[in-house]
Amino acid sequence: MNKEMKVILAEELKSYTRFYRGNLVNCLTGAKPAFLAGSKSEAGNPNLALFTNVFHLGADPALIGYVQRPVGQSGDTFRNMEANKYFTLNVVTAEIAAAAHQTSARYASEVSEFQACHLTEEYVDGFFAPAVKESPLQIGLSLFQVVPMEINDTKLVIAKVEWIRLQKELILEDGNLDFSSIQAMNVLGLENYYQATFDSHRPYAKV
Amino acid sequence: MNKEMKVILAEELKSYTRFYRGNLVNCLTGAKPAFLAGSKSEAGNPNLALFTNVFHLGADPALIGYVQRPVGQSGDTFRNMEANKYFTLNVVTAEIAAAAHQTSARYASEVSEFQACHLTEEYVDGFFAPAVKESPLQIGLSLFQVVPMEINDTKLVIAKVEWIRLQKELILEDGNLDFSSIQAMNVLGLENYYQATFDSHRPYAKV
Numbered sequence: 001m002n003k004e005m006k007v008i009l010a011e012e013l014k015s016y017t018r019f020y021r022g023n024l025v026n027c028l029t030g031a032k033p034a035f036l037a038g039s040k041s042e043a044g045n046p047n048l049a050l051f052t053n054v055f056h057l058g059a060d061p062a063l064i065g066y067v068q069r070p071v072g073q074s075g076d077t078f079r080n081m082e083a084n085k086y087f088t089l090n091v092v093t094a095e096i097a098a099a100a101h102q103t104s105a106r107y108a109s110e111v112s113e114f115q116a117c118h119l120t121e122e123y124v125d126g127f128f129a130p131a132v133k134e135s136p137l138q139i140g141l142s143l144f145q146v147v148p149m150e151i152n153d154t155k156l157v158i159a160k161v162e163w164i165r166l167q168k169e170l171i172l173e174d175g176n177l178d179f180s181s182i183q184a185m186n187v188l189g190l191e192n193y194y195q196a197t198f199d200s201h202r203p204y205a206k207v
Numbered sequence: 208m209n210k211e212m213k214v215i216l217a218e219e220l221k222s223y224t225r226f227y228r229g230n231l232v233n234c235l236t237g238a239k240p241a242f243l244a245g246s247k248s249e250a251g252n253p254n255l256a257l258f259t260n261v262f263h264l265g266a267d268p269a270l271i272g273y274v275q276r277p278v279g280q281s282g283d284t285f286r287n288m289e290a291n292k293y294f295t296l297n298v299v300t301a302e303i304a305a306a307a308h309q310t311s312a313r314y315a316s317e318v319s320e321f322q323a324c325h326l327t328e329e330y331v332d333g334f335f336a337p338a339v340k341e342s343p344l345q346i347g348l349s350l351f352q353v354v355p356m357e358i359n360d361t362k363l364v365i366a367k368v369e370w371i372r373l374q375k376e377l378i379l380e381d382g383n384l385d386f387s388s389i390q391a392m393n394v395l396g397l398e399n400y401y402q403a404t405f406d407s408h409r410p411y412a413k414v
Contacts, residue, residue, distance in 0.1 A: 004375045007370055023381050024378070025263070029240060057274055062217070124214060147354055149365070168212065171213070174227060175231040177235075188384060192405070
């Protein structure tokens with residue numbers, strides 16, 4: 001690797017415009033898996049939102065976290081989930097990438113992004129929050145804990161996995177999932193989509 | 208999509224073996240960007256570890272978080288960082304994927320994974336923690352906050368971006384990064400590597 005390198009110190013980062021800095025810093029954490037978060041208000045309005053800041057917190061109990069930006073004009077998912085505890089995460093594939101991205105537009109709270117973006121609500125086993133029928137991997141979650149971050153008004157939302165609904169053929173013998181056929185989408189920053197294409201299996205490393 | 212679907216409820220998940228459940232739940236959060244975390248002990252021993260559970264927490268100040276598993280036999284990065292505050296995150300590319308995966312073997316604390324796995328230490332601007340010279344995107348971080356999760360003994364580690372060192376050509380005009388040339392690696396579960404290949408640019412969505 002003999003490409004020319006550039007160093008940006010924190011101070012220089014501070015001097016950038018909000019837009020430029022936001023793009024750059026959002027990209028530092030790499031091409032993150034894209035999910036559609038499904039929820040429903042008490043009044044019965046379904047909602048979809050694009051989430052790319054999701055993390056694994058533990059397998060037993062199965063816990064998933066996500067970073068909630070300051071809740072203002074947007075934030076329907078969080079408000080719904082605070083009210084009734086439930087939401088879903090649905091893996092975004094190439095097939096539904098355009099519709100998924102479109103859900104990030106600022107639709108009014110009473111507009112269903114399912115309808116506006118032509119995706120299909122699906123209620124698994126009577127669960128309150130809608131899943132996305134077109135997604136090959138859907139996860140039902142219930143709110144467990146909200147950790148407020150004082151420094152910047154974000155929140156870490158921790159949720160319990162209540163159910164998983166997925167294409168049978170995705171599950172390998174050892175419990176791992178095979179994404180090689182579903183063209184799962186990852187997002188770098190906010191606007192650039194990458195496809196997760198299978199590269200290699202690397203077994204447990206030994207000294 | 209007419210593939211056969213399967214529903215797994217939380218109770219069924221509990222009945223699986225630890226190994227099978229661990230694989231499955233680790234995969235739910237998708238193919239996550241792989242980073243090498245570089246750190247150094249007070250005694251001067253450098254350390255590398257594979258991190259795939261990194262999240263964006265904010266752009267101003269620039270904050271990055273990661274999920275720290277219970278610190279036991281492994282956990283050198285966390286111990287080093289607690290002692291001296293500093294670590295680096297370095298994007299893993301196809302070129303260094305084998306070496307990066309090998310750092311996840313249980314080397315003794317006094318062994319340098321740089322040496323054992325044939326990667327090169329690089330000290331940016333006198334920073335205490337080593338970066339990985341072979342990585343096209345290196346981030347210097349300082350510990351800001353540790354949030355203990357009572358439910359499962361994990362910790363959310365929040366760190367401030369002190370500097371970014373990257374290939375000049377990766378930065379686009381608007382501050383976004385272009386990963387289309389670097390073959391960045393993502394990991395699904397713990398053993399399956401995916402490459403992030405560019406798919407599409409989708410500008411800010413409007414109603």
